Amino acid sequence: MRLMPTHPIFTQPVPTLARDGDAIVVLDQTRLPFRTEQRRLATLAAVATAIQSMEVRGAPLIGATAAFGVAIALGSDTSDAQLDIALKTLAATRPTAVNLHWALGRMEARLRPLPASARLDAAWAEAETIRAGDAETCAAIGAHGVALLEAVVARRNGLVRVMTHCNAGWLATCGAGTALAPVYAAHALGIAVHVWVSETRPRNQGLLTAWELREAGVPHSVIADNAAGILLARGEVDLVITGADRVAANGDSANKVGTYLKALAAREHGVPFHIAAPLSTIDFACPDGTAIPIEDRGPAEVRSVQGVAADGSVQNVALVPDTTGAANPAFDVTPARLITSIITERGASHPGRLRDLFPEAP
Numbered sequence: 001m002r003l004m005p006t007h008p009i010f011t012q013p014v015p016t017l018a019r020d021g022d023a024i025v026v027l028d029q030t031r032l033p034f035r036t037e038q039r040r041l042a043t044l045a046a047v048a049t050a051i052q053s054m055e056v057r058g059a060p061l062i063g064a065t066a067a068f069g070v071a072i073a074l075g076s077d078t079s080d081a082q083l084d085i086a087l088k089t090l091a092a093t094r095p096t097a098v099n100l101h102w103a104l105g106r107m108e109a110r111l112r113p114l115p116a117s118a119r120l121d122a123a124w125a126e127a128e129t130i131r132a133g134d135a136e137t138c139a140a141i142g143a144h145g146v147a148l149l150e151a152v153v154a155r156r157n158g159l160v161r162v163m164t165h166c167n168a169g170w171l172a173t174c175g176a177g178t179a180l181a182p183v184y185a186a187h188a189l190g191i192a193v194h195v196w197v198s199e200t201r202p203r204n205q206g207l208l209t210a211w212e213l214r215e216a217g218v219p220h221s222v223i224a225d226n227a228a229g230i231l232l233a234r235g236e237v238d239l240v241i242t243g244a245d246r247v248a249a250n251g252d253s254a255n256k257v258g259t260y261l262k263a264l265a266a267r268e269h270g271v272p273f274h275i276a277a278p279l280s281t282i283d284f285a286c287p288d289g290t291a292i293p294i295e296d297r298g299p300a301e302v303r304s305v306q307g308v309a310a311d312g313s314v315q316n317v318a319l320v321p322d323t324t325g326a327a328n329p330a331f332d333v334t335p336a337r338l339i340t341s342i343i344t345e346r347g348a349s350h351p352g353r354l355r356d357l358f359p360e361a362p
């Protein structure tokens with residue numbers, strides 16, 4: 001018997017995104033896990049910079065924040081020209097997460113046909129609809145995904161050992177998260193869960209995941225990225241769940257670099273590998289993974305480690321001289337054949353059958 005309501009209530013401990021008058025307040029994720037600092041963003045440039053610098057990060061949150069960025073940009077000028085500037089500026093911030101373009105597309109479709117005088121209120125309202133919709137979506141992904149963890153319990157009646165990568169928890173969304181939503185749902189049901197959290201060099205988003213899980217009381221262990229293979233080989237993982245930044249029509253899925261290696265090792269050792277992603281992450285216009293743009297964030301992030309000092313300042317410690325060659329593809333593509341299922345707000349799907357779940361999607 002299913003113990004959980006379809007939409008369990010998950011309240012973010014600190015809102016990742018909230019309206020504050022003519023501005024928004026976001027959580028500065030570059031300060032975590034040592035400092036919980038909110039930032040007020042009141043201009044288009046400030047919103048764009050926050051996304052580009054990854055103060056705001058995670059595919060669904062990037063999209064919702066960009067939607068509010070459009071509203072902010074229209075604050076004193078609701079002309080077509082200003083709308084164009086807002087859409088273009090925000091679209092250029094990061095290339096891989098399609099949620100950004102999904103949200104901007106929604107804003108444009110809503111605002112462009114309106115007379116200029118009606119655009120500002122409509123922009124704030126549409127952005128809020130996107131934000132609230134993402135929270136609902138996360139709850140639904142949690143409700144569907146928890147069945148995978150319940151199945152492990154039914155089979156083995158004990159601890160469920162999940163591996164994840166990067167951060168696809170509440171910090172990356174406006175709700176409970178995507179990959180972590182089933183984990184939080186299971187934890188709420190009293191299912192014993194342990195999460196393997198890979199640190200996710202070079203930006204170490206895994207440390208954000210560890211922070212989230214610690215705050216929520218979910219047992220977890222941080223591992224070096226390269227430790228994933230040995231854990232999978234030793235049979236210490238029941239299932240892998242990660243988020244995604246863009247899922248192509250054939251199910252190929254782009255996510256934080258390192259995801260692909262986990263999927264390969266999971267396949268080798270017979271461990272199910274799931275992607276948790278909402279419709280806003282699915283790009284039906286993109287036929288397969290080769291068409292997904294992969295962000296290159298430049299060598300500096302690889303040559304150094306970023307941390308937060310006791311005074312809260314973000315600091316970089318050099319690992320190698322500036323002259324050492326370095327490459328930094330920020331995402332990789334896991335081919336659909338390595339993916340057991342894609343968990344969406346409408347249920348879990350074989351990666352090649354996403355269209356069946358969303359027949360109406362453009």
Ligand code: MRU
Pocket residue numbers: 057058059060097165166167168169172173177178179205242243244245255256330
């Ligand atoms: O570069 P980031 O930190 O924005 O990348 C985030 C990820 O890769 C997440 O796994 C993905 O956006 C899913 S978030 C629900």
